[in-house]
Amino acid sequence: MRIHLLPSLLAAAAACAVPAACAVEIDGRIDPEEWRGARRIDEFRLTQPLSRQPASQATEAWLLATPEGLAIGFRNHQPAGVPRLRQRTQRDGNGTVDRVNLYVDFDGDGRAGYNFTVTLANSIVDATITSENQFNDDWDGDWRHATSEDADGWSAEMLIPWHIAPMREAGDGTRTLGIQLDRVIASTGERTSWPAVHYNEARFLSTFNRVEVPAYKQSLLAITPYVVGVRDFVGHDSDFDAGADLFWKPSGKFQLSATLNPDFGQVESDELTVNFSATETFFSDKRPFFTENQSFFDVQFGSYNSNSRLIYTRRVGARADDGNGSGDVTAAIKLNGSAGGFNYGLFAASEGDEAGRDFYALRATRDFERFGFGAMATRVVRPFQDRSANVYEFDQRWNPNAQWAIRSALVASDVEHNGRSARDSGGQIRIDYDMGGGWRQQLYGLHLGKRLQLNDFGYLERNNFNYLRYDLGRRVTDLPAASSYASHDWHYAASRRYSDDGVHIADAIAVNRRSELRDGGNEFVELGLWSAGHDDLITRGNGVLRLPERLYVSYERLRPRRGDSPWSLSAELNYSAEGLGGIDEGQSRIYLEPNYQVSDRLLLFAGMEYSHNPDWLLWRGGNRLGAFRSDALNLNAGLQWFIDDKQELRVRLEAIGMDARLKQAYRVDPKGRPLAVEEEIPDFSLSNLGFQIRYRYELAPLSYLYLAYVRGGELFEEGPRSTRVGREFSDAFELRDDEQFLVKLSYRFEI
Template sequence: MRNPLFVSLSAACAVLAAPCAQAVEIDGRIDPQEWSQAQHIEDFRLTQPLSREAASQPTQAWMMATPEGLAIAFRNQQPAGVPRLRQHTERDGDGTVDRVNLYVDFDGDGRMGYNFTVTLANSITDATITSENQFNNDWDGDWRHATSEDEEGWSAEMLIPWHIAPMRKADGGNRTLGIQLDRVIASTGERTSWPAVHYTQARYLSAFNRVQMPAYGQTLLAITPYVVGVQDAVKHKGDFDGGLDLFWKPSGKFQLSATLNPDFGQVESDELTVNFSATETFFSDKRPFFTENQSFFDVPFGSYSSNSRLIYTRRVGGGRDDGKGSGDVTAALKLNGSAAGFNYGLFAASEGEDIGRDFYAARVTRDFARFGLGAMVTQVDRPFLDRQANVYEFDQRWTPNPQWSIRGAVVASDVEQAGRSFRDSGGQVRIDYDMGKGWRQQLYGLHLGKDLMLNDFGYLERNNFNYLRYDLGRRVTDLPADSAYSSHDWHYAVSRRYSDDGVHIADAVSINRRSDLRNGGREFLEAALWGSGHDDLVTRGNGVLRVPAKLFLTYEGLRPRQGDNPWSLYTEAGYSADGLGGVDEGRLRVYLEPNYQFSDRMLLFAGVEYSHSPDWLLWRQGNRVASFRSDLLSLNAGLQWFIDDKQELRLRLESIGVDARARQAYRVASDGRALAVAEEIPDFRVRNLGFQVRYRYELAPLSYLYVAYVRGGEMFEEGMQHDGVGRQFRDAFDLRDSEQLLVKLSYRFEI
């Protein structure tokens, strides 16, 4: 297979009288004359399964630079015998649909990329890519797209404006981009790509083909004012507010984003959760200013998961330091640019009122052919707490060859509060090695000092922690033709966890398998066993608890709709034995989400979860913990109706009921033993409700009218009453802490 790493468009364009500068009409119909000067690509190879063999259905693509932006076209052969799935989805929505993807790294250095997806129904998704393969779809860009179809297949066209992202200054009139193109056939699950790399590989973003093309520049000044009115039927009062976002790009190497009184995302609701653990729940951010060009500041640190990071934008405007509601963001500013071979970014945000916090960040990076360096400084001033928190970070990445990838970071925090100082540090390293023939290895090490404090601005699940994990993976793609599976991705891992105080938390082994099915479905299985150890978080600093061995079993599966069958089914099931009762007393959890597709524009879904735990261990003040026999019943249902290409109606209903009955109270002894005590622990019940009906009309790109009805509430009760989880679930529908009618109008003016 021949897959050139470097493709030159400028050389081809130089021969022509008008070098790749002609305009393209983005109508979904590929006009041969419009695309005559474009680079033509046919060498698409299977990457799902990752066999790199020729695809079952041919795909062709064209790409070229135009003054208006990067133009891409796909021609996808798909005869009648291969079902076409053209369900409409909301922006950044998930679904088993036919689609094409453009992945582009505008600087060609493997540091940051963008993903643009167009489905057969002309729905779109856009996302940023950092740390090789970490996707974040909070960001929404302004770009053009269109699709069309005929008997032989379907076509898609995209135009990505040059002002959509900051870019370094072009060298000699040419720009080198990193590009990958791919196509997904939903009914078979096949993904074909150019070049043949998959986003689950350790080296993904840096493995894109390097494409040289003529450099064009664009300037843009966009102002998006918004107004929102809210009437609350419970509090019997109304509110009216407004603000604006500003985006200015005077040149390719400089961008400025600013906001006054930013919208806190009233029309985007967070998922309901029940969290009694010592770890904070992570929520994504949908506020336009806080997602625009934010990927430059996304520095993952502190966990094997992708949530931990040094800047967690939900801190800005989050819960006030006096505990009275949320902070009021007065203004925020963000600069992104490049100079003298360096990329830089500056971030500043201020909350109103005397107790409001001020947030600052500065980041700089420098990239070479196989090596990259980065550094960041953040500061948060919290006058109500008499606290100032500074964090310093340095990161590096090294990819000496296609087999090896080494990434590391060191972090230090310096916190002053009420005359006291807290200083500590941490570090992490991730080493990936592709051994070939489907085998790969990863070694991950993490150190978090006891007094390392990142959560004034960042998100860190915990500190005082050391973690070492070795993972051996094997991808299997040569399965028999009559197998229901097209590929398996196996992982075998061992790990050790201990605190910086020397407390042994746990040693663990795990095995998991991620599979793709030939009908477009997917499946995930995992078994993990933790040896006996200690829990140093559950008592919130009031002792370290000895815990027995833990067992975790997980299953996830998607059964997509087939042919004319309108039903699909997503399933999760799990067994979690992580209490004091050992592996025999674990929590059973089942989640079923059937989906019914009335038409390509209307979808109904209803996810139901039930879990039972005979040994739910919770903290109950001081050094006291208690086990509960608990049941949880929840519903996550909704309706999506895409009335036409401009109008969308969405209904969303979430309800949770929890019934927990106390079994036994314990005191944690100085040696870590859980000593049973005859202390009365009350039962408790939890009810949560979230309901929204939302209408959205797209006035223009990134300009919307929203009308939403929102109702919700939560209830926590203690006592000896035993009503059962069914009663708690039913009573949740009576909750009415708030009932609001919201109207929001935002319009983007481009100058």
């Protein structure tokens, strides 16, 4: 749908003798005079459940392009009989709360978008959107928002500055935006949208309504210096660091980001993980420079999930090539712009020490009404390893009509290492077909060459891999009113996996159902069965292991707060049989997280996980494997207290205890058979602790004072075990490998 706002906007401008008098004041109150001339929208339809029927509660919205930015107003009718969930959440935090969403594609081409969320309590979430429906909330933007509440409902207002994102040069004084609006009533789980499309559908971003607005321009020069002081109580040392980020946006068609000694997010701690597999753990990135305008470079390639990508910014400043600490990033720069109908981006970063690396990326895209293509080249120079890595990529997207969506990408790598060259390629294609009546199909194919190497700059779970998957989906929304379920989304999938060497990894079939409940919660159930096959990664290149059939069963349930009850509950149950013992010897796992809402500003949470695996298969060097009987306890607990609108206190405690006892040692023979051997493989235990108390004071938008106390440690022991997992878990609380107090100040100056 294409909507023209120009006539009404011009009429509104003519009616304003003093332009400033017509500016929208973002106070959360819908003033008819301020919104005079705005486009009024009341055609909201249910998208959760995805029936596209009229909603139970009316929603009105106003859309207005102003010189200061894109203004959006929501009026959400919600009488006293419909509970309002208004608890505060941290920025980009999850929560079952009443909220409204603005989704904007500033170029109107379906390539990239932005999500702005405001909750009833005036908490916010902001995220980038790529590949139709892949959200990334690492990015934080500077935009205005406010809410108000009365007996009949609540209202929200937003103002999104024009400089917030790169945009193509507009023609004829107008700009075409892609817009979607929605509202969520948390107590019932209802989501109503305009247009009536849900982000879980194969096509989301490209289906936004096209809205023509005046091509306003804004400039911004923002400098954010920061200083950090750290006192190390274990090393009896102190450290001081400083740096600055710069964002210069003279217009939408050209934006520059730069950083000197970039802020490495010392106050943002990664979750504790235990990973003994051959695949590395993926971590998100909250460093401001590396999230600003980064969605243009987010080319996802290499797996069915959303982690694999060609640029993984955590590589920059990661563990140094000489193994001595982390890389010291001296400076980095990023350019985004448009010219001649093309969008372009340039990224460069340098680590200045002797083991430092240099990173470069160049990307360009061109989009038409139903077709678009892009290309990217990256280069990483690693002098300490005598290594250089080049990657070249081409991608296309084609939406021939409302039913079909086709996405594909081709990638090639060229790596020189110690005088030797390695070249290979890969490709992926995703074809979605909406059959109507709630039915849809998807075909996904992936090829990763044996010598394809993307992890100098990107994140690729593995190479030497071929994958084909067919998925048939059915959405059910016409459930009886008496049912506790509002909708079901069924998926039936079949897949095949094999390596470029011809090794059959596995065939699999799976069925899952994702359901929305009328209490505002959700439920997920899945059953998967893998055929007998091979694991070609577990021995790290020392042979291919035959595996029997494998079974996966999973159940998840979120039950939100009901009525006046302060309690909510998340629960997960899993069974996964993936060892040598077959389907009867799988890992059992249970996770429970009760939350207690003391008030709208104070939340207590405690997640506890217990898992038992009678047949945990681990690599123990060469072609040797050990099957262990293991138990593990994990705790994730803490509190979030929003003292007032500027102050936040967060306490987080994570503890892990694990005990693993050898059941049998194996050697993998040349035919892939596991042969039981009488060899010594020690039992082991693991304890891990992460504890943080963090106070944050917001001085101004994107300007903060942090005070943080951090303590942590890890203990890995091998040898005969005389204790059980409970002891390893309790021992975690005594660990003190690190203990620090940190003060950080960052302030954003806009010029």
